[in-house]
Amino acid sequence: xxxxxxxxxxxxxxxxxxxxxxxxxxxxxxxxxxxxxxxxxxxxxxxxxxxxxxxxxxxxxxxxxxxxxxxxxxxxxxxxxxxxxxxxxxxxxxxxxxxxxxxxxxxxxxxxxxxxxxxxxxxxxxxxxxxxxxxxxxxxxxxxxxxxxxxxxxxxxxxxxxxxxxxxxxxxxxxxxxxxxxxxxxxxxxxxxxxxxxxxxxxxxxxxxxxxxxxxxxxxxxxxxxxxx
Numbered sequence: 090x091x092x093x094x095x096x097x098x099x100x101x102x103x104x105x106x107x108x109x110x111x112x113x114x115x116x117x118x119x120x121x122x123x124x125x126x127x128x129x130x131x132x133x134x135x136x137x138x139x140x141x142x143x144x145x146x147x148x149x150x151x152x153x154x155x156x157x158x159x160x161x162x163x164x165x166x167x168x169x170x171x172x173x174x175x176x177x178x179x180x181x182x183x184x185x186x187x188x189x190x191x192x193x194x195x196x197x198x199x200x201x202x203x204x205x206x207x208x209x210x211x212x213x214x215x216x217x218x219x220x221x222x223x224x225x226x227x228x229x230x231x232x233x234x235x236x237x238x239x240x241x242x243x244x245x246x247x248x249x250x251x252x253x254x255x256x257x258x259x260x261x262x263x264x265x266x267x268x269x270x271x272x273x274x275x276x277x278x279x280x281x282x283x284x285x286x287x288x289x290x291x292x293x294x295x296x297x298x299x300x301x302x303x304x305x306x307x308x309x310x311x312x313x314x315x316x317x318x
Contacts, residue, residue, distance in 0.1 A: 124210035
């Protein structure tokens, strides 16, 4: 198994694979670090170690269900009777965001890859705001929006990204430039909180995280293996 970070030396990427159970990305057979893995290795992701495992597992299962329902809603294929009562207000909050902000979803769970910097990730939703502005949305059901979501969306939104169909497949350059980046917190009361990510320093900070990952990767034998995510 090979792991790549920091570029492909002129190689044109062709195929992206994603294994959800291990959260593993591969491009043309090489394992690629994910955006969340890089942030986690840098110690920047939220610390949930104090949360009881059963509570954390329940929240994750609810988040997966909400995501699936929202994706089906965006595809005009949601059977509202299939939405778990606990998840219902979160899905209603997503509908409220779409309606009030005039957001038109175009694709959900979009796998992304950057050939130069050698990382991958999956954007929750890509769509357009009024005026046709391309927009990447990070959708959350958490009680608090972590500051690192700004870096996550910066990684997804920088120039030179390639994308694949949901679940993986043939890669192609993304058809947008400099998208708007938004965090949308879905709340238990059926409302949403909008968090714009427009700090120009976000990308510089994220690329610093990528550089740190490259540095660690080159010294893995000395530093020891890192926990994957």
